[in-house]
Amino acid sequence: MGRVGEEVWGIVDFALNDMYCLARDCARDEVARKFVEPALELMMLDKALEGKLDRREALLRFGEMYATAIAGDGYVGPREVELAVGGELGGGAALLRLATLHLLNELLPDGLRFGVHTYVKEGIYRIAAYGGDAARLMRLLAAAAPSAGGGYLSPKFEGFVGEARAEVRFGGMRLTPKGRVAADLTISEGDIDVKYNVYLREHDILLQFASTDRGRAELAARLLKLAGVGAEVERVGGGGVWRVRATTDMLAAGRKELRDAIAEVVRRAAEGGWVNSETADRWLEKLEKGRALREGWPKYNVQLTEGALVVRYRSTNPENIEREAKRLRDMGLEEGKHFAVRMPEGGKAGYVYILREGLERAAWLSVHGEGDQQELAAEFVDLILERAEEKGGAVYKKALEVVRRGREVGSLKLADVREAEVFVGGKKYVVTVLGGGAEFEEGESGRKLLRIKITAEIDGVRGEYTITFGRYGKDNKALGRAYARADAPGGREADAERFAALIKALTGKEPWVYRVGNKMVVECGGEHLDGFARYAELADAITSWLKIAE
């Protein structure tokens, strides 16, 4: 380092030998710390250069310390890493930082070295790496930055995971004394690596790293996270061993490099006849396809049972069931109406079961809901469709049908029906809707009625058509009735046919038309009401009426 080096060491001497003076004169810890940390880094790196300290250990510790400094006084952008050094004696501290980076580069292999720029703005020294230099620095920090509980201690480092290029390689395939397949798998980032053990067990794949050094175990967890697996450090029993483990599904959610390496172990084991071929095929399928687990969502079971769509989450843990029920309530769904809940009892699993109407409502909320409800519902519907798609064919078709129906509620305008061609009784009708609305009314018996009025032109005949819904019978079924008018052009029969054409154009389904005495009755059921609910002018009234008339 020549003359610069001498100056640097002069500052180090000053910082370390006169710490008492610094502490006394400056009377603030942060000033002392500003010098102590880079000075320690400098000494550590110098020792590593002289071969008195393990080089990789020094790189790792440097990375931890520098990341901590950036977490406090730095900035991390997509293509930039910057450390700010300000305050009293900032110039000297910045010089120290530069000296440590210089030594660090001497320790790094060619492909990982990086350059930095230093500038002063508003009295603060800034040490920044840009572009490729920043990318190389990020690789070091990504592996070394302190973390806990599956995340970095500073959110500034979360983005690194996407940028880092953890390499995965395997070797040392062997059979354990009991005949299980084991292999070594090494994950490395930059010049830092960790060796893990992979075991092909009877029912799962297990990747494991164990150590009595908690720091090494945390590094193992960080590198595994860079490979896309969020396993946490755990303490084995109450003893002094720390461990990081991940099994099949977690591994299958990892990055392609990791999945490929593990798949290679499985493939070779299958070729050697060391694992059951059916099990190996299942694992390979998972590893090759990748398993996109939605963060924060459990795995809902989506399937068809004799034509009905079953959407269900089951668990023996009451807290899990309650958590899902709460999530559905937060989404705007109502228990009993949109979903059913059965709490676990006697060791048996409980469940939340999404009723058909619930999935429809969630689909509606995913389009028409507001704020958090809309976001939650959209995420939920996506998740269910994704699960249905995995099952393929009929399951996906059915799920899509329910979701589409839900999304359609209130999505159309009556005036959208213009010159629609429909066939009733083999005859073609041309329907144009001019307007309409819906309102409640109380019938003579106190029954809550819903009156839907539509103005339309059918085959050139303009008219106002009214249909009145009520709930009838022991099932309390929704039923809508209208009577054809005798004074309409062509008389009752022609009016009934035009009415039927209008309802078919609006709902997609023909009503039932029958004669009672000399009257012509046009009758609609729940499916027609669902069809009417697709129109914004009618949707709110229909939803409210369905609620109050229950």
Place this chain on the structure above:
DNA sequence: GGGGTGCCCTGTAAGGATAC
């Protein structure tokens, strides 16, 4: 036929124990 529920069976996660 579709909606909803119960239950069996298999695969996986989690945690501890044990062998080397």
Place this chain on the structure above:
DNA sequence: GTATCCTTACAGGGCACCCC
């Protein structure tokens, strides 16, 4: 200190069955 095994609870797939 590390590698391997064991146990158990839980999750999830899928089918049978009931009800309307």
